[in-house]
Amino acid sequence: MGHKVRVGIVGMGQGGTTIYKTLRGIEQIEIITVCDLRNTPGMEMAKSDGILTCLTLDEVLTIEALDVIIETTGVPNVQAQLQLVPKTAATIIDSQAANLMMLIIEDKEKLADIRRYRGELDAILNSVQEAIEVASIDGRIKYVNPSFSRVTSIPAGQRIGKNIFEESPNGALARSLRTHEPVFAHRALVGGTDVEVISNSAPIVVDGKMEGAVVVFQPLTDIYKLMEQVRTSNQVINDLQTRINQISTSSYTFDDLIGSHPEFENALNFARQAAKSNSTILITGESGTGKELFAHAIHGASLRWDKPFIKVNCAAIPETLLESEFFGHEKGAFTGALKTKLGKMELANGGTIFLDEIGDMNPYLQAKLLRVLQEMEFERVGGTQTIKVDVRVIAATNRNLLEMVKYGEFREDLYYRLNVLELRLPPLRKHKEDIPAYVQSLIVKFNRKFGKHVTGLTSQAEEMLMNYHWPGNIREIQNVLERAMVSVEDEIITHKHILNLINPQSILEKETRDEDIIPIEELEKQMISKALKRYGNTVEGKKEAANALRISLATLYNKLKVMS
Numbered sequence: 001m002g003h004k005v006r007v008g009i010v011g012m013g014q015g016g017t018t019i020y021k022t023l024r025g026i027e028q029i030e031i032i033t034v035c036d037l038r039n040t041p042g043m044e045m046a047k048s049d050g051i052l053t054c055l056t057l058d059e060v061l062t063i064e065a066l067d068v069i070i071e072t073t074g075v076p077n078v079q080a081q082l083q084l085v086p087k088t089a090a091t092i093i094d095s096q097a098a099n100l101m102m103l104i105i106e107d108k109e110k111l112a113d114i115r116r117y118r119g120e121l122d123a124i125l126n127s128v129q130e131a132i133e134v135a136s137i138d139g140r141i142k143y144v145n146p147s148f149s150r151v152t153s154i155p156a157g158q159r160i161g162k163n164i165f166e167e168s169p170n171g172a173l174a175r176s177l178r179t180h181e182p183v184f185a186h187r188a189l190v191g192g193t194d195v196e197v198i199s200n201s202a203p204i205v206v207d208g209k210m211e212g213a214v215v216v217f218q219p220l221t222d223i224y225k226l227m228e229q230v231r232t233s234n235q236v237i238n239d240l241q242t243r244i245n246q247i248s249t250s251s252y253t254f255d256d257l258i259g260s261h262p263e264f265e266n267a268l269n270f271a272r273q274a275a276k277s278n279s280t281i282l283i284t285g286e287s288g289t290g291k292e293l294f295a296h297a298i299h300g301a302s303l304r305w306d307k308p309f310i311k312v313n314c315a316a317i318p319e320t321l322l323e324s325e326f327f328g329h330e331k332g333a334f335t336g337a338l339k340t341k342l343g344k345m346e347l348a349n350g351g352t353i354f355l356d357e358i359g360d361m362n363p364y365l366q367a368k369l370l371r372v373l374q375e376m377e378f379e380r381v382g383g384t385q386t387i388k389v390d391v392r393v394i395a396a397t398n399r400n401l402l403e404m405v406k407y408g409e410f411r412e413d414l415y416y417r418l419n420v421l422e423l424r425l426p427p428l429r430k431h432k433e434d435i436p437a438y439v440q441s442l443i444v445k446f447n448r449k450f451g452k453h454v455t456g457l458t459s460q461a462e463e464m465l466m467n468y469h470w471p472g473n474i475r476e477i478q479n480v481l482e483r484a485m486v487s488v489e490d491e492i493i494t495h496k497h498i499l500n501l502i503n504p505q506s507i508l509e510k511e512t513r514d515e516d517i518i519p520i521e522e523l524e525k526q527m528i529s530k531a532l533k534r535y536g537n538t539v540e541g542k543k544e545a546a547n548a549l550r551i552s553l554a555t556l557y558n559k560l561k562v563m564s
């Protein structure tokens with residue numbers, strides 16, 4: 001390689017600086033000096049590059065062996081002085097020639113800029129998921145990005161050069177070209193394909209003149225996929241929410257149980273003992289005697305207190321769902337089983353499952369439950385994997401299971417499995433002495449709820465409550481008190497507030513005490529109304545009532561006719 005061309009630049013304004021910047025990147029050129037009487041940014045730059053800087057042309061001219069001096073000042077004096085430099089010493093490029101040089105350089109720089117933009121744009125267009133297509137104002141397709149080909153399966157080569165008015169005359173792009181307006185959320189098939197897309201298009205305007213248009217679109221399937229993902233995520237959130245709701249660590253303790261009558265005390269003591277063991281407990285008692293409350297308290301006092309307490313109301317779940325409620329199901333186990341779902345048994349793992357209304361469980365499930373109680377293992381509906389759990393079972397019922405066993409309505413083996421420890425809760429009428437304490441606690445509770453200041457009840461009202469039969473037990477006394485508290489205006493509840501709230505028929509029933517002898521006919525009436533109260537006045541209820549009374553349904557209807 002020959003020797004480098006040694007250059008000096010006179011005038012380091014904008015032009016000189018541009019020339020400087022360009023020349024310094026060229027390997028065959030060595031910039032020896034730059035010159036300007038002002039300290040321009042170009043001078044600064046050269047200084048920091050380690051180039052000799054001069055303030056006057058004279059200084060430049062003292063430097064020997066410059067091959068070329070580029071003059072960019074355009075100042076006549078300077079030009080004149082330079083003309084005197086002998087051609088053999090250095091070639092002078094004057095300001096005109098330098099201007100020309102600058103124009104060429106600037107153009108080259110612009111081109112480089114454009115190339116850079118183009119590179120960036122290509123990278124963007126190639127990386128977006130959306131399909132992009134550009135057409136010129138006459139409809140000629142000029143560009144499609146790779147996503148366009150992915151979405152439509154049309155290779156770029158088969159699309160570019162064609163006319164959009166022929167290919168997709170009703171698409172958003174053609175429409176924007178026709179109307180000169182943007183188009184939003186246009187749903188259509190991409191021309192010649194069955195790909196449904198949703199597109200947005202806009203005119204391309206250069207210097208106020210529309211030169212073409214661009215369309216951006218996504219296949220609906222992509223959007224559906226996204227929606228599907230959103231739906232699945234929502235499902236997960238919902239599942240977790242229900243799980244959180246289901247997993248209630250029990251909220252009641254033995255301290256919440258009011259009552260000091262010996263019969264109630266016995267139940268309490270028994271329950272406290274039972275809480276310490278892991279044995280299955282069967283809680284029996286009429287409706288509203290506090291079976292659920294006891295179950296909570298037992299769990300709360302057991303070693304499992306910090307683990308889940310899961311309640312299943314065996315009567316409330318439709319029979320078809322009961323099995324999946326209990327054992328969960330695998331995805332696709334049946335129509336509608338879109339996701340794998342954990343059953344209550346799995347949710348209760350480590351804790352306690354409370355099987356309320358166990359007497360209402362269907363025979364098929366009774367058999368399944370028996371196996372779970374024996375082995376503590378089961379399979380999800382539609383699943384093959386055996387799942388092992390450690391769950392304490394507390395069951396409750398207001399029905400006479402032993403009797404149901406006798407009549408084949410409840411599995412005997414299951415009954416004995418459940419009835420390891422039996423906690424019998426006395427009906428309220430058996431521990432009436434506890435009524436004043438209940439009432440007092442309810443008054444406190446409802447004062448808070450209704451913002452009242454009731455202090456108690458008259459002795460006549462209290463006597464009325466004591467004499468009542470309370471078929472609905474504590475739940476009923478709660479309802480009666482709540483309604484009385486709504487109507488009371490003073491601080492004392494009187495018998496008038498209560499009179500209409502309790503069922504006089506029950507007082508009548510109460511009056512025939514156990515030891516009284518009453519006419520058989522009367523007893524029959526009482527038994528029939530008791531049975532109907534228990535099973536309900538519906539056709540189904542009457543069937544069950546007839547069953548329990550051991551008479552045919554027809555006989556029951558006859559007797560009811562006579563009674564009314």
Ligand SMILES: Nc1ncnc2c1ncn2[C@@H]1O[C@H](COP(=O)(O)OP(=O)(O)OP(=O)(O)O)[C@@H](O)[C@H]1O
Pocket residue numbers: 256257258259285286287288289290291292293294356397398474475478
């Ligand atoms: N000993 C008690 N002290 C205070 N409140 C009680 C007591 N027993 C029950 N209760 C309250 O009485 C209501 C009924 O109790 P719970 O739901 O436990 O009865 P249950 O026997 O499970 O009834 P069912 O068989 O109808 O489901 C609840 O509001 C409960 O808090």
